[in-house]
Amino acid sequence: MRSFPLEFELKKEVLFYPARPGAPTGDILEIGPGRGDFMLNAAAQCPDKKIVAIDLDKGRYYKLVPRIERKGLTNVLLMQGNARVVLPRIFPSETFEKAYVLFPDPWPKRRHIPHRLMSVEFMTILAGLLKVGGELYCATDFWPYASWVADNAGQIPILQSLGAPYFAAADEIPLYNATYYEKKWRDDGRAIYYLRYKRR
Numbered sequence: 001m002r003s004f005p006l007e008f009e010l011k012k013e014v015l016f017y018p019a020r021p022g023a024p025t026g027d028i029l030e031i032g033p034g035r036g037d038f039m040l041n042a043a044a045q046c047p048d049k050k051i052v053a054i055d056l057d058k059g060r061y062y063k064l065v066p067r068i069e070r071k072g073l074t075n076v077l078l079m080q081g082n083a084r085v086v087l088p089r090i091f092p093s094e095t096f097e098k099a100y101v102l103f104p105d106p107w108p109k110r111r112h113i114p115h116r117l118m119s120v121e122f123m124t125i126l127a128g129l130l131k132v133g134g135e136l137y138c139a140t141d142f143w144p145y146a147s148w149v150a151d152n153a154g155q156i157p158i159l160q161s162l163g164a165p166y167f168a169a170a171d172e173i174p175l176y177n178a179t180y181y182e183k184k185w186r187d188d189g190r191a192i193y194y195l196r197y198k199r200r
């Protein structure tokens with residue numbers, strides 16, 4: 001994978017649905033919705049909350065837009081772009097009540113670890129986007145990723161772990177519903193690790 005300077009990322013177009021999103025606000029953030037299982041369910045369950053979701057993949061974005069429309073959901077802001085670059089430039093600090101990162105790409109090879117999303121730098125950005133008392137959730141089937149996230153969170157003073165450092169059942173995660181990847185890995189017999197943090 002090639003890497004590009006930040007200026008290159010900054011010049012990329014960001015797609016929005018709806019096209020004129022209005023003020024940069026939101027209550028619940030999801031990064032990497034994929035097929036949208038969590039995002040669509042959370043939006044339907046919480047009609048009084050605004051769900052913001054961002055995915056890097058244009059194909060996924062263009063498939064999600066008609067799914068949002070078919071369900072008649074008016075409380076979703078969907079974006080296509082790189083969360084690392086886009087989120088801190090659009091949303092003020094202390095915006096969200098909850099943030100979810102479910103089954104981030106594991107990048108299992110050692111040399112690919114720099115591509116992993118939940119770095120200390122990005123988790124620091126996410127923590128800052130949460131309101132004080134807000135919560136960050138992550139789920140993964142890849143134990144080295146779970147333990148890496150736990151180590152990274154330990155370096156962020158404003159994040160307090162509510163797991164030990166991760167736990168085995170999703171019932172401690174509000175609004176949780178199994179995503180496409182969770183179902184896929186469970187069917188393969190894999191264990192799932194859930195992580196939960198509170199913003200101090």
Ligand SMILES: C[S@@+](CC[C@H](N)C(=O)[O-])C[C@H]1O[C@@H](n2cnc3c(N)ncnc32)[C@H](O)[C@@H]1O
Pocket residue numbers: 031032033034035036054055056057060081082083084101102103104105117179180181182
């Ligand atoms: C393995 S999929 C998981 C999808 C879904 N959360 C699930 O559990 O089924 C990871 C998703 O994260 C997205 N993603 C990866 N890096 C990203 C980034 N920097 N910003 C936004 N989305 C990203 C990918 O495009 C993909 O849709």
